[in-house]
Amino acid sequence: MTASTIRALQRGVSVLQAVNKLNGARPADIADATGIPRASIYRLLETLEEMRMVYRDHFTNKWRPTANVRSLSSGFREEDWVCQNAVPHILELGRQVLWPVDLVTFRNNRMEVRESTHQISPYSVHSGIVGQEMPVMETASGRAMLAFMPEEERDALLALLSEVTGRLPPFLMRDGELAVILERVRELGVGFRKIDFTPETGSISAPIWHNQRILACVTVVWSTKALQLERAIELYRDKLFETADAISRELSKSSEPQKVTSLLCARRDDLGTVRLADRVENNVTMAHERLYSEQKN
Structure with missing residues (x-):
């Protein structure tokens, strides 16, 4: 050199x-x-x-x-840190609602599913969801992030997304103008999706906060054949708030990101799959099956 x-x-x-x-x-x-x-x-x-x-x-x-800068100092440990603290809570929420629950973060101008209970939910409509990248403006988690982030940051991000996607303001979605949607998100306290992206499912999402920043979102996903958005909000919004708040409190008690110890937070291999220890996966699955059987009875 x-x-x-x-x-x-x-x-x-x-x-x-x-x-x-x-x-x-x-x-x-x-x-x-x-x-x-x-x-x-x-x-x-x-x-x-x-x-x-x-x-x-x-x-x-x-x-x-960009978010890539964090890889220089922490190897994305912050996201792993959120994951480690969030997994017990999203598992508990999954036990309560039975529908799949996702932990979603923003990365490289997309929303990415970092963890999910899809593989153990009795009502899951998708598999291999962990690692899936989704658009920002069309998803419940992306809308939650956009609605509650500072205005200057939101404007900068929307300008970047406009350049990347070719979409121009006022960003007309299938369910309306984005600004109107985000105002409704603020009124409800949760991001929502009922038409765009995957029409066979709907979702609502609540932000996870740390030091006045949104680090991730918790999302409940359901089949639109079984539930309409209004009913899902009525059934699950309060539980979603409780889960997001519990994770935020957990993060506030932890001084810095730690090395990931939860097997559910293991990084994906090159094929995009999550390597879970069979014993852990079987135990969690059996617990969910017992709970599902009890609720049916």
Whole structure:
């Protein structure tokens, strides 16, 4: 590695640190913070954008870090940390409602199912759900995230999603204009989906908070042949609130992300499957079968 290569790397890291610290900076701001000439700042930002480490907010011309930046310092441990704390609670919610319950996080401009009770729910309509990526604006979890995040962040994210998807404001969904939908989400306290994405299912989703940030969402999914949205909200919204609040409290008691110990939080292998120990999976499945049998009787 040559001296010029090392210097370029040093400058790239300095720019990334500045963008991450300022969380919304113009090239001039970054140049002032780093002492790097502005012409070099532009080239470095373009390279970091190609690496999907930063993106430009086209409304304000400010550069911001993407979720990929977290992989440099924590290997996405924050998401694993949420997963570790959330799994017991989503299992309990699954035992109460019997319908599948998902833990969903935002990653790379999509919503991703990190954990799910689909494989052990007696009413599951899908399999292999963990690892599935879903659109933001059409899903209950994405709508919950958009509705309750700060306005400036929401505007920046919608601008980015518009660029990525080609959709333009006012973002007309199959069930209405996005802004109207998000206002309804705020009134209900939960994100909802009843038409878009997978019409055979509906869902409602509540955000999980930590330090005034939304880290993930808990989602209940049901068959639209069995339930209408209004009835599902009546039956499950309070339980969903309780679960999301319990996870948020759990996170507030934990000082920092920890190494994942729960087998239910094991990372996916290259095929996108979750490696669960047979003994754990069998025990949980048997417990759900007993509960289902008791409720039927």
